[in-house]
Amino acid sequence: MNRLISLIPVVLDQEPMLACPHCGGINIHPTSVRCNPAGDLPGQVRIEESGVLWNGNTEPDGRGVRIDLVFWCERGHTFGLVFHFLKGNTLVKRNMNPIDPPTETIWRN
């Protein structure tokens, strides 16, 4: 049986808006985009408020490629959405406690 479920909480207004999975608030700020390279190579690239960062020593999290999006809620919560591509499928996970979450919003004027 295939069922469609939602791991990504949204509030429907004129357009769907991402909601905090902790409190349901809709004042959500993106703070980090993280991606590990495919395969067994170590390393992680991050896009954060301070710029594009590379840590070549970060160990990969399993096989395939993993993309983490980290968010901050104006009520003080942090959470992440994880897309992990492996063997032809992209797993979607919600991370309620991201490691080392930044609190500065990625922002361009």
Ligand SMILES: [Zn+2]
């Ligand atoms: Zn919240």
